[in-house]
Amino acid sequence: MLVAAAVLAVAWLLPLAWAFATSLKPEGETTRTPLEWIGSKITFDAYRQVWAAGDLGRWLFNTAYISVMTTLLTVTLCAMAAYGFARTDFRGRKVLYGIVLAGIMVPPQVLIAPLFAEMLQLGLVDTYWGVILPQVAVPAMVFILVKFFEGVPRELEEAAFVDGAGRWRVFWTIVMPLSRPVLAAVAIFTFISTWNNFLWPFLVTTDPNGMTLPVGLVNVQTSYGLRYAQMMASVVIAGLPLLIVFVLFQRQIVRGVAHTGLAGQ
């Protein structure tokens, strides 16, 4: 069984290995047959050329900026809302929570046409905010956090109230630190999905300077012509950041996916 698993694991890595191998070949040898992992020499020319062409760094920055901002806003907005729903009482709370829960049913993809028209009217096409804002109010995340906050013992907060702390302070100094695991899960999940998002950034950015990495790459692929080594060098550069993040935060990511994936139901 160990052998079978190992064969499968290696087979699974072959496409990535092939991309990497291709990126290290001299451009003229990328399409040679039969199967040949290493060309006549190993060269980093393709990497030098795509990096010198200039756009990759810009797109990398855009993607990182958009992903970090989206993650910060999503965690803050959703945690505050979830706390409000889980721990406070006011007129209309149940109705509002019902409206938010109903939003879980709405796939953002069905809103692309009206959302784009709205972005045009607001003047947000080709801006960072145009990419970020539609991604930050996620009803499923509110649901996950409400379930978690409901499990935090009320006594902890009550003790703080008696000592004279206000709501705001209790939320930031007691509830948020206690919720670190679930907040990390939400943050990691948001970060991965924002980093990899294609459809919305693809629609809302037309200026190559404002594109995210995946959108930019797809946009210029035809200008690579038949330069396969350069194409694969770009693919490696674009794929690497999250793979590094994965190696560093493996345990949290594994737990986060399992957590949000199941709790999403």
Place this chain on the structure above:
Amino acid sequence: MTATTTVAAPAAPDEAAAPRAVGVRRRWTEHGLLFIAPFLLVYALFLIWPLASGVGMSLSSDNISGAGGEFIGFDNYAEALRDPNVWSSMWNTVWFTILSTVPLVLTGMVLALLAHHLRVVQWLWRLSWFAPFLLPSGVVGLLFLWVIFPSDFGFADQLLASFGLHPGIGWLTDERYAMLSIVLATVWWTVGFNFLLYLAALQSIPQHLYEAAELDGAGARQRLLRITLPMLRRTTGVVVVLQVLASLKIFDQVYIMTGGGPDASTRPILQYVYQAGFTGYRIGYASAVSYIFFALIVIVSLVQLRLSRRNGEESK
């Protein structure tokens, strides 16, 4: 300021306790809306408003800017239901969902069982099977389009050739294979997510069940059939639901790898929405097609809810 500051004398402990309790209770109910307001604002602007304005658009002849159109009632919907492109791209979407869900769920389960039972080099299984899920769809699409699936010199053809099979398959250019190739790439790319959900489920099965079974003389095969698989039923339900809903929303990899071709044979419904609204400039019509797609998703969700309830009752 706290309620206790109003108490002057220590001689009245009972009176001091009462306002304190009231104060605590009041703190539970104040400021609730302030916590929710920022979320609600963004939610209303970028989910509820487009959802509502989209309905208005779908009833108009709006162009891309959402302005200058006239109210035309249900004409867009009537046209969409008569449009063979809507039906074919709807079918492509459903066909992709059927083709991709079965291997994605089964492979995810098998890979998780392998990783769980081996209990060694866990990092290797996670890295190999989960890492592709972390790649952006743009990267996956370009990888398969440019170096894996090209005929003859592509990696897939060369791999087959090294086993003495006939290469020269039009993986993405032949109508017979294009959809299957997209499914193949999608399974490779996304199975890691299901793998992790199954792995988490396996790790939460109580160990004493296996110990008891072993004492009763159950072999490895029986433990798998009688304990592991039944304990995975709930997870399988969740994985199937998540997978079907994810597969129905396919767009990225098709757009990048085949552009919907050859001859629109792989074009999913979301791509048709994109074409109608963003390259055909008929955003009213695109909205109408979106809502027909939305209806499909809601129907699928309701059917699955029904099925999972029935399953839940049976297993009780």
